[in-house]
Amino acid sequence: DTGVSQDPRHKITKRGQNVTFRCDPISEHNRLYWYRQTLGQGPEFLTYFQNEAQLEKSRLLSDRFSAERPKGSFSTLEIQRTEQGDSAMYLCASSKTGDPMGYTFGSGTRLTVV
Amino acid sequence: GQSLEQPSEVTAVEGAIVQINCTYQTSGFYGLSWYQQHDGGAPTFLSYNALDGLEETGRFSSFLSRSDSYGYLLLQELQMKDSASYFCAVRDRVMNTGFQKLVFGTGTRLLVSP
Numbered sequence A: 001d002t003g004v005s006q007d008p009r010h011k012i013t014k015r016g017q018n019v020t021f022r023c024d025p026i027s028e029h030n031r032l033y034w035y036r037q038t039l040g041q042g043p044e045f046l047t048y049f050q051n052e053a054q055l056e057k058s059r060l061l062s063d064r065f066s067a068e069r070p071k072g073s074f075s076t077l078e079i080q081r082t083e084q085g086d087s088a089m090y091l092c093a094s095s096k097t098g099d100p101m102g103y104t105f106g107s108g109t110r111l112t113v114v
Numbered sequence B: 001g002q003s004l005e006q007p008s009e010v011t012a013v014e015g016a017i018v019q020i021n022c023t024y025q026t027s028g029f030y031g032l033s034w035y036q037q038h039d040g041g042a043p044t045f046l047s048y049n050a051l052d053g054l055e056e057t058g059r060f061s062s063f064l065s066r067s068d069s070y071g072y073l074l075l076q077e078l079q080m081k082d083s084a085s086y087f088c089a090v091r092d093r094v095m096n097t098g099f100q101k102l103v104f105g106t107g108t109r110l111l112v113s114p
Helices: none
Strands: A005-007 A010-013 A019-024 A031-037 A044-050 A053-057 A065-068 A075-079 A088-095 A109-113 B003-005 B009-013 B018-025 B032-037 B044-049 B053-057 B060-065 B070-075 B084-093 B100-104 B108-113
Touching: A005 A088, A010 A019, A019 A088, A019 A109, A031 A075, A044 A065, A044 A075, A044 B100, A075 A088, B003 B084, B009 B018, B018 B084, B018 B108, B032 B060, B044 B053, B044 B060, B044 B070, B070 B084
Parallel strands: A010 A109, B009 B108
Antiparallel strands: A005 A019, A019 A075, A031 A044, A031 A088, A044 A053, A065 A075, A088 A109, B003 B018, B018 B070, B032 B044, B032 B084, B053 B060, B060 B070, B084 B100, B084 B108
């Protein structure tokens, strides 16, 4: 297992367009998280899945954002009608229930909205 | 809510020892973690303290004092490759769900010079 994979690494889109990012977690990890990080800041929590169930969403996740994790494996994060303020690094992380240690993060998708 | 405070930047020379402090305020506390992030890279888990005291992992050590809501990361025998951003993070339980999410500080940028 090569860790958490995210695709694409970079995405440039025009304002108003929809974008979708994919995350493949570590296979034995049942928990999956999405975070957003802007320059000079720490990652901010967006949402959390345990298996296929989305159990928690941040207030940061407006109605334009939707995340899915069909079959409890990979996850997608879609942003509709992108705005310039959506420009950020979108990080995915995974972990295993009962593991008190850390999350394993992917390298992220850098979104630039022009 | 939660808040974590860290110095924004620390500079040191190769071979030196540096301490990065973190103070936190949170309604619930379930441990303090530290992550390293190189520019353009993924946050990488370094250490986790659930109880008071010092945890040592090679050149890195992490300390926690729950009564003071304070912790630090100690890096010894600094190397150029240690130049990165370092984030402290607390596990904060979401009420009524039992879900613990990681809340990150704004990060400390460490610059190691020859």
